[in-house]
Amino acid sequence: MSTWRLQMKNWMDGEKEKLRGKTLRQKADYILTYYWLWILGIFCAVAIPCYMVRQAVFSVKDFWFYAVYANTMGNGGNGSPLWEDFVSYAGFDTSLKKTQMNDSFWFDPSVSGGTNNSYFQAFAALVDAGDLDVVVMGREGLKGIGSSGRLLDLRDERCASIYGRYADRIVFCVPYDTEYSEEPVPVGIDVSDSLLVTKYELYEENAVLGIGAYTKRLDSVELFLDFILNGDGLWENG
Amino acid sequence: MGKNLSPKERTEAKWGLLFVAPTMIGLLVLNFYPIFNTVYQSFCKTGDFGRGNTFVGFANYQKVFAAAETWQSLWNTIKYALIEVPFGVIIALLLAVLLNKKVAGRSVYRTIFFLPMVCAPAAVAMVWKWLYNTQFGLLNNVFHTSVAWISDPKVAWISIGVIGVWSIIGYNMVLFIGGLQEIPGDYYEAASIDGASGIRQFFNITVPLLSPTTFFIVQTRIIGALTVFDLMFMVMDKTNVALKNVQSIVYLFYQYAFTNGNKGYGATLVMLLLAFIMIVTFILQQAEKRIVYHN
Amino acid sequence: MKSAEANATRNKVLTQVVLIIMAFIMLVPFAWMILTALKTNQESISVNPFYILPHGGWHWENFATVWKSYNFVILYKNTLLMIFFRVVCACLTATMAGYAFGRLKFPFKKFLFTLVLVQMMVPSQIFIIPQYLMVSKMGMLNTTFGLVWPGIVTAFGTYLLKTGYEGLPMDLEEAANIDGCSVPGRFLHIMMPLTRSSMVSLGIFTAVFAFKDLMWPMIVCTNANTTTLSAGLAKMQGQYGSEYPTMMAAATLAVLPMVIIYVIFQKQFVEGIATSGGKL
Numbered sequence: 001m002s003t004w005r006l007q008m009k010n011w012m013d014g015e016k017e018k019l020r021g022k023t024l025r026q027k028a029d030y031i032l033t034y035y036w037l038w039i040l041g042i043f044c045a046v047a048i049p050c051y052m053v054r055q056a057v058f059s060v061k062d063f064w065f066y067a068v069y070a071n072t073m074g075n076g077g078n079g080s081p082l083w084e085d086f087v088s089y090a091g092f093d094t095s096l097k098k099t100q101m102n103d104s105f106w107f108d109p110s111v112s113g114g115t116n117n118s119y120f121q122a123f124a125a126l127v128d129a130g131d132l133d134v135v136v137m138g139r140e141g142l143k144g145i146g147s148s149g150r151l152l153d154l155r156d157e158r159c160a161s162i163y164g165r166y167a168d169r170i171v172f173c174v175p176y177d178t179e180y181s182e183e184p185v186p187v188g189i190d191v192s193d194s195l196l197v198t199k200y201e202l203y204e205e206n207a208v209l210g211i212g213a214y215t216k217r218l219d220s221v222e223l224f225l226d227f228i229l230n231g232d233g234l235w236e237n238g
Numbered sequence: 239m240g241k242n243l244s245p246k247e248r249t250e251a252k253w254g255l256l257f258v259a260p261t262m263i264g265l266l267v268l269n270f271y272p273i274f275n276t277v278y279q280s281f282c283k284t285g286d287f288g289r290g291n292t293f294v295g296f297a298n299y300q301k302v303f304a305a306a307e308t309w310q311s312l313w314n315t316i317k318y319a320l321i322e323v324p325f326g327v328i329i330a331l332l333l334a335v336l337l338n339k340k341v342a343g344r345s346v347y348r349t350i351f352f353l354p355m356v357c358a359p360a361a362v363a364m365v366w367k368w369l370y371n372t373q374f375g376l377l378n379n380v381f382h383t384s385v386a387w388i389s390d391p392k393v394a395w396i397s398i399g400v401i402g403v404w405s406i407i408g409y410n411m412v413l414f415i416g417g418l419q420e421i422p423g424d425y426y427e428a429a430s431i432d433g434a435s436g437i438r439q440f441f442n443i444t445v446p447l448l449s450p451t452t453f454f455i456v457q458t459r460i461i462g463a464l465t466v467f468d469l470m471f472m473v474m475d476k477t478n479v480a481l482k483n484v485q486s487i488v489y490l491f492y493q494y495a496f497t498n499g500n501k502g503y504g505a506t507l508v509m510l511l512l513a514f515i516m517i518v519t520f521i522l523q524q525a526e527k528r529i530v531y532h533n
Numbered sequence: 534m535k536s537a538e539a540n541a542t543r544n545k546v547l548t549q550v551v552l553i554i555m556a557f558i559m560l561v562p563f564a565w566m567i568l569t570a571l572k573t574n575q576e577s578i579s580v581n582p583f584y585i586l587p588h589g590g591w592h593w594e595n596f597a598t599v600w601k602s603y604n605f606v607i608l609y610k611n612t613l614l615m616i617f618f619r620v621v622c623a624c625l626t627a628t629m630a631g632y633a634f635g636r637l638k639f640p641f642k643k644f645l646f647t648l649v650l651v652q653m654m655v656p657s658q659i660f661i662i663p664q665y666l667m668v669s670k671m672g673m674l675n676t677t678f679g680l681v682w683p684g685i686v687t688a689f690g691t692y693l694l695k696t697g698y699e700g701l702p703m704d705l706e707e708a709a710n711i712d713g714c715s716v717p718g719r720f721l722h723i724m725m726p727l728t729r730s731s732m733v734s735l736g737i738f739t740a741v742f743a744f745k746d747l748m749w750p751m752i753v754c755t756n757a758n759t760t761t762l763s764a765g766l767a768k769m770q771g772q773y774g775s776e777y778p779t780m781m782a783a784a785t786l787a788v789l790p791m792v793i794i795y796v797i798f799q800k801q802f803v804e805g806i807a808t809s810g811g812k813l
Contacts, residue, residue: 059672113475118748148499149286213288253716254639261630264686272663350556356791365562416734454696515654
């Protein structure tokens, strides 16, 4: 260790010697030419971890709710009327957790090659990462996603109440994976008569809602279903 | 660290490790954690309908090895690489050498050859589909043929290979120009004075001095060609009858892991591909010592 | 003597012919993109091969439509910021690692370099989900840093610069070594300036790949004011999915800055080592 210290001392002395008798500008020039990489490197080594720690500690990370509206021409993103209304209906405090709605996905699992695009890859990543709660799209498309197993089987005990309440709206799909089930599996809830179609005009024909296979926020999903299917009446009363 | 290192070697080792540290830590976090995850997944039946992973041992491997489709697509991938790598490298080298001389308008040419790299993939796919269209396509109209360029299993793999070559030329060329810039000009001057012709200069100076760059391009392009995906993704769809004879192993991986949601099986395909590329790379690394000229 | 001159002329003409043919082949999709952007929707879907130019007038208003419906200034700004940070990070880490792999002896060198190669061998799709989870768990969704995150190190760049450093003559450094120049000193003042052209090509590639990447910005930056060009135009592609002219006008507007950047950097690239290499 002492040799290290000796080397450092020698180096410091040498540099001091070189800087002696120079003007401030010359000193700055010298340091910049010989040490710019070090300065940049040390800056990065300090700034990046600081930034990451700051973000990890202080930023809003968790979601109240994450919804994807696929293949829509309408406006359903963050800050849209739909978003505003749902947040105030559910009473979510968006400074504590985020409510995310995303309307820029375009893929169609019901046609051949319809999933050969980046949108579908991004969507699959969202589902598999467990962030996605709800996806809404046309009936055939949703069945396609369902077949790949990316939607929650509604018979799952965690969403028993949803399954019970909306039993008359269930949409079934046939899984690709015949080992899981050879019978159709309930994966979607038909919401063609909901506010998404009537009030916010995201869809023209049919709309079916599916629940992400790895969601952890089924209570939010239930709230959302309440909102889009019965929300209007409550609005007027309240 | 070894005990019989001189102090100089010891400081060199210290600096070496320090210099690679940022890259290695980054790769470990960003890439190797996902790779280990994939290795683990290949032993699982991954969860569908919210069921979660179940460990199945080597079941996926058995299925992958038993499927004829796997070997067919591995062979397709090799065929594709056999077109893309040699043609892509040779044409690009030729262009780079031409553009490294004082040619009228060379910066214009350089920009033009670079354009395909930034062109929107949708535009590229559109143009090629139009060129290859059986009824209205330019190729069939000009040559008065009626070849189904991308749906006839006999020619489709070549058609796809041609798109591959086309889209990689600009990329290889940029790398070759970089390599050519690093050859000191005095070598050529000396050769000119000795009266060596352009072709002799090319083989005696350019080829050996450029060999590290060439090796680099060949190696990265082999890896790139064996993991080819985007091209087929854009041009081929599932109803194409030639798909079976064209789809690469990554395309197959995508179909299983993304479209069908069978991630365990997909991960196993990735493992097979990884093993194959590692063998190819190992052979290449051995060959490097003989082929590449180091000054 | 005369035949030598004739030879030179013939060579020049031949070169030009080859270059013009190749340039034409390479230009086709780009020209197609711009021409489609100027057609009407009806014209654009006609597949008649001889129907290339717009017939019923040139529709420049397609560009205006696209420009108005998007806040391009913000999209350009986000994209340039992401590209800038990715290029800086990639060049910085890759040049250091490339120098070490190409020039220094240190323990586990072979093994570590194999890891670098392995990264390039696996399809990039397997990285998305874990990387997304990292960014999500660190609360960096919708930030520039989140966009930059997967690009802070580069295996390809490390390999590229390793090749660059290996190609330099050995005696260069040995002289400095005898003079007692330290490792970082040698690296910064002798070796690094000589690999400028490799670094510029790495910069160009990093920029192009970052620019073309659609999937990562789509899942990481979902807000309209934090996203990049490619992902920002995603919405448009859906809206105008069947209207190729609008789509192609958007694509042209998106590509232009990249072309301009390349033209500017090309000078650097061409003059890179040609000048400093002369001193060897």
